[in-house]
Amino acid sequence: MTAVLLSFGTLASSKEIVADSFESGDFSAPNSPGFSWSKTETTSVVTASTQVFRTSLLNEPAPESSQWEAKTGDHALMLRYNVGKSWTEQRFNFNEPQPDIWMSFWLRVPINFTHPAKESAGDNQKLFFLWMDGYSTKGEGSSVGMEFRGDGQGGSYFYAKISPGGFNGTAGDRGRAPFIEVPGDRGKWMHLVVHVASENSAGSSDGLMEVWRKWEGDSEYTKTQDLKNQPIRLSSNVKGFSHGYLMGWANAVYPVQTEFLIDDFNLSTTSLFSSSNVPSAPSGLRVR
């Protein structure tokens, strides 16, 4: 794995689709025309002390055990896996399909995280997905995302999943890299930056997917996945990514209530890194 010295880009160089730190206290994604969060019962906007919005405004005190916090400002997105339940997910949509897209967000590892042990092989948990006209086998265009599996020691490794389009499902795990170590990473924030580019012409299989990760307090990003020559195909009627979800289906259910936090969610059509490669991330960080 290579350590990459990159700082976060400036607004001027990026065509932004959305930048949401959830400081509106709801899912309205202000100042991001063309982008919308889907309504869902399984996620909410929270402060350290209070759940403030689910599908409408609410004012529910945080469970004492949760230790919620925002990465920036006072609000974050909270995604909870209830005991024995497989599903929490935050979907989003944007109007203009993008064949080449950048995404970034801060993710807080649950304070009590352990990758659930499962005897069969199916312990893969979704992290995010992006798609065009339809998800996975429902898509003529590709679906691209990430999942994580247990590392045998309570932590997880993560990897990309890419469906080649043509209504085919995702093929094998691509680009395995360490994701979460326990107990050391519990309660820590990581910043993930993802770049996905579709192939240049139908069937040319020259698409790419790159992922960088930086832990809170680190000055450097590590490139965790560097996948070239990928069959990332455009749909004939939706020429690029236009839908997505965060977290998603957990094949291995958690035996205790497990909460992920997300903050500072960004989508852009151009690089979220500056070109100067200055390692002083804080000065160039796009804080909203």
Ligand SMILES: [Ca+2]
């Ligand atoms: Ca925030």
